[in-house]
Amino acid sequence: MTAMPQPRTDTTPARLAADTSRPAARTWAVLLAACAGQFLVVLDVSVVNVALPSMRADLGLSAVGLQWVLNAYSIAFAGFMLLGGRAADIFGRKRTFLVGLGLFTAASVAGGLATEGWQLLAARAAQGLGAAVLAPATLTIVTGAVPPGPARTRAIATWSAVGAGGGAAGGLVGGVLTDLLSWRWVLLINVPVGVLVLVGAALWIRESRVESGRRLDLPGAVLVTAGLAAVAYGIVQTEEAGWGEPATLWPLLGGAALLVAFVAVEARTRAPLMPLKVFRSRAVTAANVSMLVNGSASFAMWFFMTVYAQNVLGYTPLEAGLALVPSSLAVILGSKLAPRLMATTGARNLAVIGTLVAATGFGWQSLMDAHGTYVTTILGPGVLMMAGMGLAITPLASLATSGAAPGDAGLVSGLVNTSRTMGGALGLAVLSTVAASRTAGGTGPEALTAGYALAFRTGAGVLLAGAVLMLLWLPRRAPVTPGPDGPLPDPASVPHTGGK
Numbered sequence: 366m367t368a369m370p371q372p373r374t375d376t377t378p379a380r381l382a383a384d385t386s387r388p389a390a391r392t393w394a395v396l397l398a399a400c401a402g403q404f405l406v407v408l409d410v411s412v413v414n415v416a417l418p419s420m421r422a423d424l425g426l427s428a429v430g431l432q433w434v435l436n437a438y439s440i441a442f443a444g445f446m447l448l449g450g451r452a453a454d455i456f457g458r459k460r461t462f463l464v465g466l467g468l469f470t471a472a473s474v475a476g477g478l479a480t481e482g483w484q485l486l487a488a489r490a491a492q493g494l495g496a497a498v499l500a501p502a503t504l505t506i507v508t509g510a511v512p513p514g515p516a517r518t519r520a521i522a523t524w525s526a527v528g529a530g531g532g533a534a535g536g537l538v539g540g541v542l543t544d545l546l547s548w549r550w551v552l553l554i555n556v557p558v559g560v561l562v563l564v565g566a567a568l569w570i571r572e573s574r575v576e577s578g579r580r581l582d583l584p585g586a587v588l589v590t591a592g593l594a595a596v597a598y599g600i601v602q603t604e605e606a607g608w609g610e611p612a613t614l615w616p617l618l619g620g621a622a623l624l625v626a627f628v629a630v631e632a633r634t635r636a637p638l639m640p641l642k643v644f645r646s647r648a649v650t651a652a653n654v655s656m657l658v659n660g661s662a663s664f665a666m667w668f669f670m671t672v673y674a675q676n677v678l679g680y681t682p683l684e685a686g687l688a689l690v691p692s693s694l695a696v697i698l699g700s701k702l703a704p705r706l707m708a709t710t711g712a713r714n715l716a717v718i719g720t721l722v723a724a725t726g727f728g729w730q731s732l733m734d735a736h737g738t739y740v741t742t743i744l745g746p747g748v749l750m751m752a753g754m755g756l757a758i759t760p761l762a763s764l765a766t767s768g769a770a771p772g773d774a775g776l777v778s779g780l781v782n783t784s785r786t787m788g789g790a791l792g793l794a795v796l797s798t799v800a801a802s803r804t805a806g807g808t809g810p811e812a813l814t815a816g817y818a819l820a821f822r823t824g825a826g827v828l829l830a831g832a833v834l835m836l837l838w839l840p841r842r843a844p845v846t847p848g849p850d851g852p853l854p855d856p857a858s859v860p861h862t863g864g865k
Contacts, residue, residue: 392510396520398566399506400527402466405555405562406496409438410789411535411667415682416548423548426482436601437486439790441493442500444594446783448586450501451638455581458505459572463563465499470559477553488552500782506570508766518704518763525758526700534693536671537686544683585638588627593787595620600794608798639780649777651838652765653784658831659720659761660785661792662727662824663754668793669800669817670730670747677735677810677817678742688739692747699755712760713839719756720832726750727825731818735810764839792827796820 413420413434421431453461469492476488507524511517542550599616606612631637644650667689674685699719706715726749733742765781800816807813 394565394569395510396507396523398562398569399462399503399510400524401558401562402462402499402566403503403524404527404531405466405469405558406442406500407531408535408538409492409496409555410442410531410664410786412539412551413548414668414671415536415539415686416543416551419543419548420485424479424482424485426485430482430486433486434489436598437489438493438496439786440594440597440601441490442496443597443783443786443790444590445494445497446501446593446786447589447639447780448581449498450505450777450780450782451581451586452498453502453505457572458502458509459566459570461498462502462506462566462570465495465497465502466559466563466566467495469495469499470556470563471495473552473555473559477549477551477556504762504766504781515704515708518707518759521763521766522700522704522759525703525762526697526755536667536682536689537693540682540684540686544681580636582631582634582636582638585627585630585634588623588630589638592620592623592627593783595623597787597790600790603794603798643777643780647838647840648764648767649780651835651840652761653780655716655720655831655835655839656758656761656765656781656784657788657791658827658834659723659754659757660788661795662723662828663750664789665793665796665820665824666727666730666747666750669796669820670743673733673814673817674743677814678737678739688743689747691744692751695748696751696755699752700759701755703756703759706756707760707763711841712764713835713841716757716760716764716839717832717835719753719758719760720828720835721753722756723750723753724825724828724832726753727821727828731821731825733814733818733821735814792824796823799823 417431417434420426420434426434449461449465472488472491472495476485476492479485479488504521504524507520508517511520538554539551542548542554595616597620599613599620602610602613602616608614627639628641631639631641670689670692671685674680674688675682680688703715703719710718726746729749730742730746733746737743762781766777797820800820802816803819804812804816
């Protein structure tokens with residue numbers, strides 16, 4: 366990773382403008398490698414959706430086994446994220462990035478060549494573990510490659526846009542590969558891309574770590590990983606067993622107990638996996654909770670839009686993916702516009718505005734019917750929902766990372782990704798239950814549409830509550846990022862001085 370300039374005591378606007386100029390070509394190469402890694406791990410959350418019927422026919426998977434093609438990845442991803450973030454701080458960001466991407470790529474080979482259902486599920490779990498190690502390192506590399514100021518804010522915006530684009534592109538990429546080749550290429554496509562990124566990262570990224578002699582907190586790692594995995598397992602069980610059944614309650618209660626034990630251990634150990642002091646930063650805590658709330662709606666949006674297009678409007682998988690391309694472009698555009706708007710509105714206000722825009726799109730989508738047109742039931746509300754999400758993600762990620770000490774950068778990056786992933790898993794499970802309660806077992810277009818519409822109305826309410834939460838809790842003024850020679854200004858607080 367390119368070395369960060371030593372912080373200066375001179376923080377005048379002229380000095381800041383000089384320190385935050387356009388990044389060099391090598392820096393952009395580092396950002397390209399980091400963002401490509403982030404794109405891959407987010408893409409694989411949703412890329413297999415349209416390939417599930419083909420997987421079932423080829424490998425003889427049961428309905429429950431088919432569900433775990435998705436869940437094995439998401440549970441491992443969410444459960445090991447904090448461990449991956451702390452590993453990046455202790456063992457080195459470049460090393461962690463390479464290890465995570467190597468494991469992710471190797472697991473993609475195993476999944477693409479699987480001949481039995483259990484082999485596919487094991488490969489998906491290994492993919493999730495690799496993603497959990499890789500994802501926190503990507504954001505840490507991005508924030509470390511660019512000095513504080515508008516350039517770093519734009520770099521975070523690029524990372525946010527690429528991540529959002531990965532989730533948005535899952536349906537389209539999966540549909541194209543499944544229709545033109547086979548379901549195996551949904552996984553095998555990661556291999557050539559992963560190898561290219563590995564080579565680029567090995568050449569361009571320079572190593573950095575926290576030189577504090579800390580060791581990995583294994584008891585804490587076991588507790589938080591088991592706790593998050595148990596909670597995630599309980600959440601996904603709601604789709605099959607419901608919220609009040611023992612199959613759901615026991616994992617949820619057990620996971621909550623493990624997380625309480627984790628907090629108790631972290632408060633006493635000398636080298637904690639997650640120092641509780643990071644939550645003293647109002648920006649870190651509020652931004653992560655806000656990210657969880659927004660993630661709970663945005664992840665569910667892609668799922669319900671896809672199934673509505675296929676199950677109600679009769680689109681093929683490829684047509685459904687193509688139908689959501691404008692929404693994918695909207696979230697990328699919103700993320701790229703965010704740095705310019707942050708310079709005038711402030712990070713908190715832009716996060717609130719973006720969330721309100723997304724809530725408006727969710728409200729519009731809730732008016733859907735079984736005979737809707739593409740423009741009014743997919744294009745218009747989809748663009749509005751995703752443009753708003755794009756505007757909100759960048760300021761929230763900027764606030765969360767700028768409020769952390771340098772030694773906790775990987776940890777806070779892991780928290781950001783964990784918040785989004787866990788929020789997405791929780792939101793999808795809750796909104797799926799809401800939709801199922803409305804359809805009451807009906808499978809006709811009208812019944813399904815009524816369930817989907819109720820899910821979008823509920824999502825709109827969640828986002829409105831999130832906007833109020835952000836307005837009251839996010840700091841009015843951007844925090845300062847502590848450095849060895851004194852505080853440095855937060856990226857969002859430095860005036861825009863030109864450049865893209």
